[in-house]
């Protein structure tokens with residue numbers, strides 16, 4: 001496979017953009033090699049600037065549940081763009097999308113659109129702090145809720161109670177109110193509530209973790225969080241930026257039947273255009289300006305193009321489509337498991353709906369520590385073996401793969417053929 005043009009562009013890009021990219025994982029640092037510069041996408045395929053074609057399982061990091069350039073989305077965008085790109089004023093399109101989301105998420109009584117998942121979580125937690133008059137936020141190790149300063153925290157060692165900055169440029173004071181517990185560890189959460197009575201404003205959680213690879217909640221984990229937050233007067237915030245409209249029509253909260261106080265959305269609701277949203281109980285959302293005292297605003301928020309692409313996408317998401325996604329993703333996961341076994345490569349495959357991960361390990365993966373302990377070098381070899389065979393996987397062992405409605409049985413079969421060879425290559429070392 002030839003990547004000459006990508007190599008040239010990447011060399012030049014690195015002279016003008018940090019790492020040559022607009023977002024770090026794209027630089028292939030976790031797997032090595034040259035990131036492919038993408039010329040276009042159509043359906044299940046990505047096409048790079050060297051003319052290579054790949055079956056894509058990144059789908060713009062989960063945003064493209066219908067695949068690339070879906071005709072209905074392109075049509076909606078064409079119509080919207082003719083009417084103008086931004087008005088900085090209310091539109092019917094944002095109202096329609098808000099109503100559609102509320103219909104799918106009964107916990108969302110009111111919603112505010114923003115431009116990214118980062119803004120959604122940052123703003124939702126501002127509301128949580130205002131509503132409770134408390135400052136501390138509890139998040140989970142290995143979660144990603146965007147890059148707001150106070151959420152770039154990692155667990156302190158041992159008995160340290162405060163979070164430590166997970167990024168340079170974040171003063172320790174910014175994360176001193178951020179507590180970090182291991183994912184799937186209710187006891188740790190309970191202990192933090194005991195230790196900081198009446199101080200925790202909210203627990204924010206990815207109801208299916210997607211940023212340490214896919215790690216599903218253990219049975220009882222989300223219920224336990226709901227119970228603990230309620231008992232301690234804290235809010236439960238679901239970060240469904242990935243899982244919203246992904247793991248089912250009502251997101252993870254619909255799937256597991258848990259009602260959070262606030263929900264963060266992004267990705268799919270924008271149909272591949274920039275978007276984020278946060279919503280929840282009306283009494284909480286009415287704390288947001290201009291009704292309430294919590295300030296939050298955005299020049300391009302509710303952008304008509306994002307609204308149009310989002311609406312067109314959500315219109316396609318029928319029960320039949322979710323059934324088909326479920327079946328295809330199951331087929332893929334099962335096939336990968338069989339292929340790995342055949343090659344004698346131990347793996348753990350996690351799947352919830354159409355998001356999945358392959359961890360190279362024999363051990364159980366339940367949290368960030370166990371996900372990080374998997375064989376990442378093996379993933380990198382597998383990644384390149386697949387890329388060479390025309391399958392584009394996330395360029396990191398700790399990111400989710402996404403199946404889209406554009407993946408057909410034939411795409412899955414071809415992916416599995418490539419995987420059988422790739423696992424054998426990994427086994428040879």
Ligand code: PMP
Pocket residue numbers: 061115116117118119121144145146147206210211239240241242266267275276
């Ligand atoms: N929350 C979750 C769960 C995410 O996966 C992401 C991004 N992948 C974000 C928040 C941040 O969203 P954005 O990149 O749109 O700021």
